[in-house]
Amino acid sequence: xxxxxxxxxxxxxxxxxxxxxxxxxxxxxxxxxxxxxxxxxxxxxxxxxxxxxxxxxxxxxxxxxxxxxxx
Numbered sequence: 001x002x003x004x005x006x007x008x009x010x011x012x013x014x015x016x017x018x019x020x021x022x023x024x025x026x027x028x029x030x031x032x033x034x035x036x037x038x039x040x041x042x043x044x045x046x047x048x049x050x051x052x053x054x055x056x057x058x059x060x061x062x063x064x065x066x067x068x069x070x071x
Contacts, residue, residue: 001049006022010036014045014055015055018055020045020056021038021039022038023038025039032048033046033047034047044056
């Protein structure tokens with residue numbers, strides 16, 4: 001599947017407010033679909049050959065904003 005088609009599927013199904021953008025340079029096609037990374041080579045999501053997509057949002061964690069504690 002071409003990256004343009006994958007990007008179209010990604011944009012069409014992404015959650016509202018999701019602002020991260022996949023970069024063709026760092027994304028790669030695998031047997032099951034595309035692993036999507038942004039311009040900083042950080043994981044953005046995955047689009048499978050079946051059309052299913054997953055998304056990864058990054059949160060900055062500091063001692064005051066440790067999201068793992070649920071605070």
